[in-house]
Amino acid sequence: MKYxxxxxxxxxxSLKIETKLKTIPGLEHCHINYATKSVNLDPVxxxxxxxxxxxxxPGVVLTPKKNRRGLHGQPPEREKNEKEDNSINKNLRTRxxxxxxxxxxxxxxxxxPLAPYDWGAYGVFSSAYLLVGAPVIAxxxxxxxxxxxxxxxxxxxxxxxxxxxxxxPAEAVAVMLFFAIGxxxxxxxxxxxxxxxTSLVDLRPDYANLLVDSSCRRVNPEAxxxxxxxxxxxxxxxxxxxxxTAGSSYVDTSALTGESRPRKAMVGEEILAGVINxxxxxxxxxxxxxxDSSVAKILELVENAAARKAPTExxxxxxxxxxxxxxxLLTLFLAVFPPLxxxxxxxxxxxxxxxxxxxISCPCALVVSVPLGYFSGLGSASRxxxxxxxxxxxxxxxxxxTVVFDKTGTLTGGHFQVRKIYTAHNxxxxxxxxxxxxxxxxxxxxxxxxxxxxxxKEAPAxxxxxKDHNVDYQEIEGRGVKLTAGGKTILAGxxxxxYEAGITPAQLExxxxxxxxxxxxxxxxYVAVDGVPAxxxxxxxxxxxxxxxxxxxLRQMGVGKMAMLTGDxxxxxxxxxxxxxxxxxxxxxxxxxxxxxxxxxxxxxGPGEKLVFVGDGINDAPALACADIGVAMGALGSDxxxxxxxxxxxxxxxxxxxxxxxxxxxxxxxxxxxxxMALGIKALFIIFAMVGLATMWAAVFADVGVTxxxxxxxxxxxxxxxxxxxxxxxxxxTSPVEFEY
Numbered sequence: 001m002k003y004x005x006x007x008x009x010x011x012x013x014s015l016k017i018e019t020k021l022k023t024i025p026g027l028e029h030c031h032i033n034y035a036t037k038s039v040n041l042d043p044v045x046x047x048x049x050x051x052x053x054x055x056x057x058p059g060v061v062l063t064p065k066k067n068r069r070g071l072h073g074q075p076p077e078r079e080k081n082e083k084e085d086n087s088i089n090k091n092l093r094t095r096x097x098x099x100x101x102x103x104x105x106x107x108x109x110x111x112x113p114l115a116p117y118d119w120g121a122y123g124v125f126s127s128a129y130l131l132v133g134a135p136v137i138a139x140x141x142x143x144x145x146x147x148x149x150x151x152x153x154x155x156x157x158x159x160x161x162x163x164x165x166x167x168x169p170a171e172a173v174a175v176m177l178f179f180a181i182g183x184x185x186x187x188x189x190x191x192x193x194x195x196x197x198t199s200l201v202d203l204r205p206d207y208a209n210l211l212v213d214s215s216c217r218r219v220n221p222e223a224x225x226x227x228x229x230x231x232x233x234x235x236x237x238x239x240x241x242x243x244x245t246a247g248s249s250y251v252d253t254s255a256l257t258g259e260s261r262p263r264k265a266m267v268g269e270e271i272l273a274g275v276i277n278x279x280x281x282x283x284x285x286x287x288x289x290x291x292d293s294s295v296a297k298i299l300e301l302v303e304n305a306a307a308r309k310a311p312t313e314x315x316x317x318x319x320x321x322x323x324x325x326x327x328x329l330l331t332l333f334l335a336v337f338p339p340l341x342x343x344x345x346x347x348x349x350x351x352x353x354x355x356x357x358x359x360i361s362c363p364c365a366l367v368v369s370v371p372l373g374y375f376s377g378l379g380s381a382s383r384x385x386x387x388x389x390x391x392x393x394x395x396x397x398x399x400x401x402t403v404v405f406d407k408t409g410t411l412t413g414g415h416f417q418v419r420k421i422y423t424a425h426n427x428x429x430x431x432x433x434x435x436x437x438x439x440x441x442x443x444x445x446x447x448x449x450x451x452x453x454x455x456x457k458e459a460p461a462x463x464x465x466x467k468d469h470n471v472d473y474q475e476i477e478g479r480g481v482k483l484t485a486g487g488k489t490i491l492a493g494x495x496x497x498x499y500e501a502g503i504t505p506a507q508l509e510x511x512x513x514x515x516x517x518x519x520x521x522x523x524x525x526y527v528a529v530d531g532v533p534a535x536x537x538x539x540x541x542x543x544x545x546x547x548x549x550x551x552x553x554l555r556q557m558g559v560g561k562m563a564m565l566t567g568d569x570x571x572x573x574x575x576x577x578x579x580x581x582x583x584x585x586x587x588x589x590x591x592x593x594x595x596x597x598x599x600x601x602x603x604x605x606g607p608g609e610k611l612v613f614v615g616d617g618i619n620d621a622p623a624l625a626c627a628d629i630g631v632a633m634g635a636l637g638s639d640x641x642x643x644x645x646x647x648x649x650x651x652x653x654x655x656x657x658x659x660x661x662x663x664x665x666x667x668x669x670x671x672x673x674x675x676x677m678a679l680g681i682k683a684l685f686i687i688f689a690m691v692g693l694a695t696m697w698a699a700v701f702a703d704v705g706v707t708x709x710x711x712x713x714x715x716x717x718x719x720x721x722x723x724x725x726x727x728x729x730x731x732x733x734t735s736p737v738e739f740e741y
Contacts, residue, residue: 242271369671
């Protein structure tokens with residue numbers, strides 16, 4: 001069950017709560033999603049989890065997530081989170097301004113260092129200090145009581161209280177003030193990134209216009225059943241997946257796919273929840289319940305994405321746990337041993353230097369900027385119509401060196417057309433088309449749909465009665481279909497299907513079908529009735545224009561090998577692989593053969609290299625799951641493919657693959673810059689502090705300043721736009737290419 005952590009406003013606190021929850025037997029694999037402030041828990045652990053949370057972050061409360069809508073059409077938890085964030089930011093901003101005014105008043109009033117009796121100045125500085133420092137001190141005391149000693153609150157408290165004790169109150173206030181300023185901008189940045197990720201929640205429809213007995217009433221989308229008809233008016237959001245039954249209109253799919261151009265929705269075509277209707281009224285027959293709709297699956301993917309942490313993120317988290325105690329030991333050494341060992345050294349001097357090191361060493365820049373970077377990377381991908389299921393997959397994409405494609409619906413459009421019909425044994429072309437359409441009436445395969453569509457155009461009156469009752473229907477994987485009805489057995493599929501049914505090549509040759517079906521000419525669907533070949537249909541498809549750009553861009557980005565796996569015959573596969581200049585192709589594969597081939601190719605990868613498989617069909621699900629990174633073509637792809645994949649390209653555009661790799665590499669580049677910058681500057685200033693060349697003001701820059709620089713640098717990821725396709729000296733072929741079934 002999903003719970004919301006109300007009152008959670010700190011990414012580092014989220015990490016501490018998650019770490020503590022994982023110590024509970026049964027919750028070893030729980031993850032807190034800070035983007036949505038949610039966690040999945042079995043209700044039996046709720047009380048125990050709340051007790052743990054109270055020890056780490058009092059005020060954070062677990063509440064069950066509700067599915068009802070808020071006042072503005074958003075989930076109530078999201079509205080509440082936004083109100084909390086705005087209120088906290090406003091409160092912190094007010095305290096920062098007041099503390100800054102008091103600090104500058106104290107600086108004008110007094111001299112530094114202050115005399116012990118200058119109580120007025122001390123009062124002004126103390127007031128400023130408590131305004132911004134009280135929450136930090138409270139957190140440090142609370143963590144101390146719960147035996148959580150070493151975190152940024154502890155470091156800041158020890159450093160600033162000690163600064164007061166050695167009569168440096170202005171510097172103590174400056175540390176807390178700039179720490180609060182850094183926290184303010186960190187919160188703003190995290191919230192900005194969170195909104196980039198959760199902006200897809202706006203896809204969630206508010207209502208559905210249900211048609212019942214010629215009347216229309218507004219209902220909750222979850223109350224609409226499969227088969228019912230809904231009405232979508234101009235400007236409204238499509239609430240459920242379905243098929244258009246009346247009307248035609250342009251629809252805005254940009255929220256789902258990232259594609260700015262509107263698409264035409266016409267009678268008989270599928271329309272997905274989350275798209276916005278344009279200029280005309282549409283009636284849609286619902287084909288999926290709301291919880292199974294495309295928009296519900298997208299929301300689930302988005303909400304779970306931030307819970308999957310990248311290896312770099314985990315490494316920084318582990319580093320921070322060991323780093324802080326080591327820093328505390330270093331400062332104790334600096335405060336105690338040099339005065340005892342160096343002639344003329346004083347405790348006051350070295351305690352001051354130790355406090356500077358303590359402030360400099362706070363790991364905020366790393367702890368904040370790395371998770372924020374992956375938040376931003378996921379948000380940037382989402383804005384481009386690419387759903388990445390986790391930061392771990394985003395990082396894995398940076399190591400992609402082999403890309404393997406499915407063919408139909410991935411490299412090719414999957415929009416088949418019946419181009420020619422060949423006949424045998426006195427059957428007419430219309431007879432062959434009718435028999436094939438009847439056999440394929442229950443199949444959802446793209447080739448089957450193209451045959452049904454051709455027959456509907458040829459004989460619209462008969463096309464509505466194709467689905468016989470009391471039939472024996474069987475889909476034979478990798479072969480075709482078999483239908484027994486009305487005392488007749490119809491076969492429709494490739495030549496292997498007919499051979500396995502006892503029809504010989506000689507019989508096909510006698511009917512002239514083998515001569516017609518020249519190798520490589522296209523996809524031939526053979527039709528036989530009661531063991532007699534009736535004819536065959538030539539069905540054609542086209543290579544997507546974007547496939548050429550995708551392959552060339554991947555080459556330019558250093559992907560070493562690109563291959564294609566397909567169930568099509570050798571000649572057709574060779575044609576596509578040759579047109580796209582792929583390194584290898586493997587034809588005539590069943591789903592289990594694709595998995596075996598991927599396993600074989602993975603063994604040839606270098607250390608750390610990853611294999612990406614891109615597919616769209618239900619038969620690609622095993623291969624998607626087997627690959628290091630599975631990429632589903634989302635809009636036309638099957639539910640099984642999207643479930644098994646690690647990424648979904650929402651507009652079925654293969655060019656989005658190099659784009660998401662660009663986003664992943666740019667994200668890793670920015671995070672590497674942040675890590676090198678943070679550790680490098682801190683190391684340099686620690687050396688300066690140890691030799692007496694750094695003051696507490698310099699320490700403030702080395703801590704808060706570096707954190708702010710890292711945050712600002714990280715936000716560049718949200719503004720990053722992947723480069724468009726560049727195809728040099730490459731002809732965009734759009735001529736039809738036919739394929740085997």
